[in-house]
Amino acid sequence: MGWGSYNSSFRVELAGAAPVVLRIAPRPEAQLRSERNWLRSEYAATPWLVGLGQLVPQVLGADFTHQVIGRDYMLQTLLPGIPAPDKLPGYDRALWPGFFAQLGALTRRVHEVVGESWGPLADPVDGCWSAAILRSLADSIADLARWSLPSDDVARLCALVESNTDRLDHIDGLDEPRLLHGDLWTANILLDPLADKPTVVGVVDSERSWWGDPFADWAIYRGDARAVAAERDAFWSAYGDRPQGPDAD
Numbered sequence: 001m002g003w004g005s006y007n008s009s010f011r012v013e014l015a016g017a018a019p020v021v022l023r024i025a026p027r028p029e030a031q032l033r034s035e036r037n038w039l040r041s042e043y044a045a046t047p048w049l050v051g052l053g054q055l056v057p058q059v060l061g062a063d064f065t066h067q068v069i070g071r072d073y074m075l076q077t078l079l080p081g082i083p084a085p086d087k088l089p090g091y092d093r094a095l096w097p098g099f100f101a102q103l104g105a106l107t108r109r110v111h112e113v114v115g116e117s118w119g120p121l122a123d124p125v126d127g128c129w130s131a132a133i134l135r136s137l138a139d140s141i142a143d144l145a146r147w148s149l150p151s152d153d154v155a156r157l158c159a160l161v162e163s164n165t166d167r168l169d170h171i172d173g174l175d176e177p178r179l180l181h182g183d184l185w186t187a188n189i190l191l192d193p194l195a196d197k198p199t200v201v202g203v204v205d206s207e208r209s210w211w212g213d214p215f216a217d218w219a220i221y222r223g224d225a226r227a228v229a230a231e232r233d234a235f236w237s238a239y240g241d242r243p244q245g246p247d248a249d
Helices: 038-055 084-090 093-111 129-146 152-162 165-173 218-224 229-239
Strands: 008-014 017-024 059-063 073-077 178-180 189-191 200-203 210-212
Touching (some): 038 059, 038 093, 038 178, 084 189, 093 178, 093 218, 093 229, 129 152, 129 210, 152 165
Antiparallel strands (some): 008 017
16 A cells, blocks of 8 residues: 555455455564654554544554564554545645645644653653653664764754753643644545545554654644645644744744
8 A cells, every 4th residue: 555654554355354454564673763663653542543533543453472474563444535645636726725624623633632651652751742852863863873874963953952851841831741643644644535525534654653742743844834824724723722932933
């Protein structure tokens, strides 16, 4: 199946039953420290995404023992729909704000879920948001060193985080982690192939899910970056309040 770039996804036809999706993680030795056990994060995210109802696939089974194929794998229900990048361009641009309004509402529903620790859902062990960011950046530096690539820019970012931990940990009074999908954007949105306007029927690929600051989520970044004002405004109108104040940016 197309559009996936981390876990491999296959549509599996079954005799006498509905087709399912098989998700297979990269080999453990091929995974980066900064991208480790993402399929396990997707598995862990499933019960936290129940607020999206039938829009998210259900887990039918998972195996992380590596006794069968030497990799993590998971079976899910197959959702109807077509990836938004394949379907959205076929609609008149005047209908696109309706799509981004749906995306804003979905993002808000995800962000309303509260957690206890910070970091990737497969390993949320940090006590604050800045610590989770620093751990992720340290993993990125280790990955770059593994491949003999420069990491000075990431080190400078670490220093910036370390000098602004209070801003990161208390922005807008946020002292508790919220659920982040991590990659909630068009490639991971399924649209009804028969609807006369963009209609979301599926949300997939929650492998990059985190407990963190909602305004660091990918959907927030992409929604706020829309070049067409009507699409950007539709996203924020459905999501709710924008971040405010000098620390928000």
